[in-house]
Amino acid sequence: MTGDAVPGLVAVVAVTVATLAIGTWGLRFSRTTSDFFVASRTVNPRLNASAIGGEYLSAASFLGIAGLLLVGGAQMLWYPVGWTAGYLVLLVLVAAPLRRSGAYTLPDFAEARLGSPTVRAACSVLVVGVGWLYLLPQFQGAGLTLESAIGAPRWVGPLIVGSVVLVNVMSGGMRSITFVQAFQYWLKLTALLVPAMVLLAVWAGDGRPGGSGSGDGWSVPVEGGGAIGLYGTYSLMIALFLGTMGLPHVVVRFYTNPDGRAARRTTLVVLALLGLFYLWPPVFAALGRVYGGDLVADGHADVLVLELPRLMVDGIGGELLTGLVTAGAFAAFLSTASGLAIAVSGVLTQDVTSRFVGERGPTASVAAAFRLAAALAVTVPVLVALLDTNVGVAQSVGLAFAVAASTFCPLLMLGIWWRGLTSAGALAGLAAGGLGAGGAAVLNVVGVEASGWLGALLVQPAAWSVPIAFATMILVSLATASQTPAHARRFLVRLHTPEVLEVGHGG
Amino acid sequence: MRRRRHLGSEADRATFRALHQASLASPALREGLTADSADRAIKHLRTLLGTPALAITDTASTLAWDGTGAHHQAQAGALATMLTAPTGDDSARGWTRTVEPDQIPCRTAGCPVRMGVISPLVVDGRVVGTVQAFAPTTTAGLIRATEEVAQWVSGQLELAELDASRNRAMEAEVRALRAQISPHFIYNSLGAIASFVRTDPDRARELLMEFADFTRYSFRRHGEFTTLAEELRSIERYLLLEQARFGDRLQVTLNIAPEVLPVVVPFLCIQPLVENAVRHGLESSASVGHLRIVAHDRGHECVVEVEDDGVGEDPEKVRRALAGDAALDSVGLGNVDARLRATFGDDYGLVVETAPGAGTKVIVRVPKFAPGVSAQ
Numbered sequence: 001m002t003g004d005a006v007p008g009l010v011a012v013v014a015v016t017v018a019t020l021a022i023g024t025w026g027l028r029f030s031r032t033t034s035d036f037f038v039a040s041r042t043v044n045p046r047l048n049a050s051a052i053g054g055e056y057l058s059a060a061s062f063l064g065i066a067g068l069l070l071v072g073g074a075q076m077l078w079y080p081v082g083w084t085a086g087y088l089v090l091l092v093l094v095a096a097p098l099r100r101s102g103a104y105t106l107p108d109f110a111e112a113r114l115g116s117p118t119v120r121a122a123c124s125v126l127v128v129g130v131g132w133l134y135l136l137p138q139f140q141g142a143g144l145t146l147e148s149a150i151g152a153p154r155w156v157g158p159l160i161v162g163s164v165v166l167v168n169v170m171s172g173g174m175r176s177i178t179f180v181q182a183f184q185y186w187l188k189l190t191a192l193l194v195p196a197m198v199l200l201a202v203w204a205g206d207g208r209p210g211g212s213g214s215g216d217g218w219s220v221p222v223e224g225g226g227a228i229g230l231y232g233t234y235s236l237m238i239a240l241f242l243g244t245m246g247l248p249h250v251v252v253r254f255y256t257n258p259d260g261r262a263a264r265r266t267t268l269v270v271l272a273l274l275g276l277f278y279l280w281p282p283v284f285a286a287l288g289r290v291y292g293g294d295l296v297a298d299g300h301a302d303v304l305v306l307e308l309p310r311l312m313v314d315g316i317g318g319e320l321l322t323g324l325v326t327a328g329a330f331a332a333f334l335s336t337a338s339g340l341a342i343a344v345s346g347v348l349t350q351d352v353t354s355r356f357v358g359e360r361g362p363t364a365s366v367a368a369a370f371r372l373a374a375a376l377a378v379t380v381p382v383l384v385a386l387l388d389t390n391v392g393v394a395q396s397v398g399l400a401f402a403v404a405a406s407t408f409c410p411l412l413m414l415g416i417w418w419r420g421l422t423s424a425g426a427l428a429g430l431a432a433g434g435l436g437a438g439g440a441a442v443l444n445v446v447g448v449e450a451s452g453w454l455g456a457l458l459v460q461p462a463a464w465s466v467p468i469a470f471a472t473m474i475l476v477s478l479a480t481a482s483q484t485p486a487h488a489r490r491f492l493v494r495l496h497t498p499e500v501l502e503v504g505h506g507g
Numbered sequence: 508m509r510r511r512r513h514l515g516s517e518a519d520r521a522t523f524r525a526l527h528q529a530s531l532a533s534p535a536l537r538e539g540l541t542a543d544s545a546d547r548a549i550k551h552l553r554t555l556l557g558t559p560a561l562a563i564t565d566t567a568s569t570l571a572w573d574g575t576g577a578h579h580q581a582q583a584g585a586l587a588t589m590l591t592a593p594t595g596d597d598s599a600r601g602w603t604r605t606v607e608p609d610q611i612p613c614r615t616a617g618c619p620v621r622m623g624v625i626s627p628l629v630v631d632g633r634v635v636g637t638v639q640a641f642a643p644t645t646t647a648g649l650i651r652a653t654e655e656v657a658q659w660v661s662g663q664l665e666l667a668e669l670d671a672s673r674n675r676a677m678e679a680e681v682r683a684l685r686a687q688i689s690p691h692f693i694y695n696s697l698g699a700i701a702s703f704v705r706t707d708p709d710r711a712r713e714l715l716m717e718f719a720d721f722t723r724y725s726f727r728r729h730g731e732f733t734t735l736a737e738e739l740r741s742i743e744r745y746l747l748l749e750q751a752r753f754g755d756r757l758q759v760t761l762n763i764a765p766e767v768l769p770v771v772v773p774f775l776c777i778q779p780l781v782e783n784a785v786r787h788g789l790e791s792s793a794s795v796g797h798l799r800i801v802a803h804d805r806g807h808e809c810v811v812e813v814e815d816d817g818v819g820e821d822p823e824k825v826r827r828a829l830a831g832d833a834a835l836d837s838v839g840l841g842n843v844d845a846r847l848r849a850t851f852g853d854d855y856g857l858v859v860e861t862a863p864g865a866g867t868k869v870i871v872r873v874p875k876f877a878p879g880v881s882a883q
Contacts, residue, residue: 043765043766043768102771102876102880102881102882103876104807104875104876105807105876108876111878112876112878115878178765178766255766255769255875256765256766256769257769258734258736258768258769259769342806345806346806346807349806349807350807370805370806494881
């Protein structure tokens with residue numbers, strides 16, 4: 001495999017170097033001696049949207065979707081559809097009010113809205129849980145990528161990428177710098193787009209051969225298996241549509257917008273960018289049906305995107321394309337894992353480790369607390385990834401979405417749109433949704449197998465856990481209506497008042 | 508009762524209960540005497556006194572009523588005026604009084620509100636309200652207890668007054684800081700602008716506009732908070748005006764991470780630091796003064812550094828300035844430090860790195876989110 005390893009290695013090194021270089025260049029950009037006004041230029045919606053895309057498009061999007069489509073057929077298109085449509089819900093119901101709340105993280109929002117340290121603590125626990133559940137597939141994806149690109153054993157990937165992410169986060173080398181993340185989006189898009197174009201040309205040159213067995217229902221958009229299949233599809237849609245707003249690394253990026261209006265524009269551009277990106281994995285899957293039949297049989301569908309260029313193009317051309325997709329895949333889990341690790345360690349620093357690190361002067365202890373938190377944030381999912389669980393990359397991302405949809409979605413929706421929400425209600429709802437979806441997720445990661453309806457309910461918990469969480473939050477809030485926070489009304493006015501209106505103070 | 512022995516005797520437990528009730532009423536009263544705070548405190552106070560009905564009034568009307576006989580609520584306000592209004596009978600003011608049944612006529616059978624004790628709430632030697640306890644009959648014990656409760660409530664209200672005046676002092680300091688734009692700066696800026704009027708009228712006009720915008724921001728009346736972007740914009744204007752005056756003698760480097768521009772900061776919390784840095788940087792000699800302003804994104808925090816390569820300062824003097832010694836040269840330093848601590852907690856004070864001849868670096872850390880802090 002030594003000859004095959006060269007393009008992969010070159011690509012991985014190139015991505016790392018480019019990422020660090022842009023981190024430096026991005027800093028230079030804002031450095032000036034004469035034109036001061038550059039400094040006051042806030043991040044514009046297009047740049048911020050690229051950055052969100054860069055952080056959001058994970059290994060699951062880059063590698064997982066094509067593999068799922070190859071195996072499962074058109075019904076799996078619900079994954080990219082859901083991952084994009086989640087931003088539509090975010091755009092319409094959450095983006096602007098969340099920005100106007102001034103919250104940086106989800107626990108911040110809970111504290112600002114309900115004024116309760118307990119709810120804040122519960123949210124912090126959930127952020128860490130969702131973050132870990134989402135980090136796990138990134139490291140698994142890393143293992144797959146390095147195995148396919150360099151021929152390394154499966155455990156090398158999580159270890160190496162975990163270390164790279166940890167060093168990056170600790171040193172602050174690529175700490176949520178907008179330019180770096182924006183670059184990652186365009187890199188990922190290029191890394192899919194160019195090979196897809198070349199491969200389509202090759203396919204056309206071959207006389208457009210059709211896939212084997214095109215009449216087997218591969219292109220039917222709803223899962224077979226009757227009611228259970230239908231339930232699975234709807235449950236997946238609920239999880240993905242409502243889970244996006246609860247992802248810690250996405251919420252953090254909205255803070256960079258100067259106001260609510262810019263937050264909405266950013267979300268709109270994100271929708272367009274994601275739509276553009278998700279056009280291409282299905283192309284790989286369709287070509288995989290024609291050229292990559294062995295991958296399904298070997299159970300290696302997840303590496304379809306990495307292997308297909310080699311299978312279709314010989315010689316140096318194939319090597320170059322392989323290098324390009326490897327670079328894209330590496331960028332995918334590097335950016336997502338870094339973004340998640342930063343978000344999770346930020347919450348851990350604020351609410352956990354800063355209490356354990358002693359009094360060594362404010363600046364020193366803050367840095368120490370952040371390092372400790374970052375180590376914790378990365379180590380746990382790496383260890384779980386090393387245990388080699390058998391949950392697919394896209395599936396465990398789906399579970400992270402289910403937990404987010406069952407906890408943060410009700411909190412944000414009711415917190416933004418209903419003034420009757422109380423701390424007790426929020427806490428009960430978070431507990432119900434978190435235990436329901438989180439319990440199902442843990443059972444899946446541990447490897448509990450069930451068949452029939454029970455299995456479907458466990459693998460796709462969102463369709464029952466989201467309504468339960470909403471109902472619990474509403475009913476308990478109604479039962480404790482006397483404890484409605486005193487400032488709720490004023491806070492909601494602030495959330496929903498456009499910035500152009502001057503409310504509450506004279507000129 | 509052996510297992511209860513560690514809680515002390517019956518008398519001890521009565522003391523504990525009384526202290527506990529008092530501690531429950533305390534947070535509400537520390538907000539001052541309002542209908543809302545009286546409403547939250549009154550049920551604990553009635554438990555403390557053990558009377559069937561209790562009222563808290565301001566000088567003329569009832570703020571809260573707890574217990575039975577709420578139809579007497581309106582009368583409590585009138586009773587309060589006996590203690591508070593200047594009726595000519597000054598001997599009655601400021602003293603605890605009892606109320607006879609004929610002063611609170613009642614037709615409801617079995618109503619326990621027949622007699623009462625009225626005790627004044629005194630803050631700074633001024634009667635601000637009353638506590639009124641009602642019972643079928645008044646006893647010496649009830650009179651004494653009511654008086655003690657009223658005195659304790661008065662103490663809490665005085666503490667509330669203290670909190671309020673501390674806040675007022677802080678606000679006055681911010682106002683002073685706004686008005687503190689030095690007359691020299693205004694004079695020198697206008698002088699520098701005047702020098703351009705003939706040679707470069709366009710530049711003069713631009714500078715005049717900058718000057719107008721700068722003063723509008725600095726004199727603005729509303730809002731305790733602003734965004735870092737706004738604050739930096741004002742600093743840019745200030746530096747443009749200073750550069751018009753000093754030309755190449757003032758070299759400025761800005762390095763601002765765009766991610767931190769939306770961070771909410773106390774109004775005028777960076778600008779005084781920059782003014783100090785310009786002064787120190789150029790004081791040293793006729794040579795060039797370098798000024799560096801850096802803002803980093805640090806996860807859930809933002810770090811702003813203002814650095815000059817000027818004369819520096821004795822660390823001991825800086826320590827005294829931060830402790831609030833107004834006699835020192837670094838005007839805004841102590842004020843900015845106090846406001847940052849008051850807003851974000853003691854972890855977020857200023858950090859000053861300096862030594863004579865080694866320049867000065869002031870570091871401000873600000874959390875991206877703090878409850879109750881918003882720019883609007």
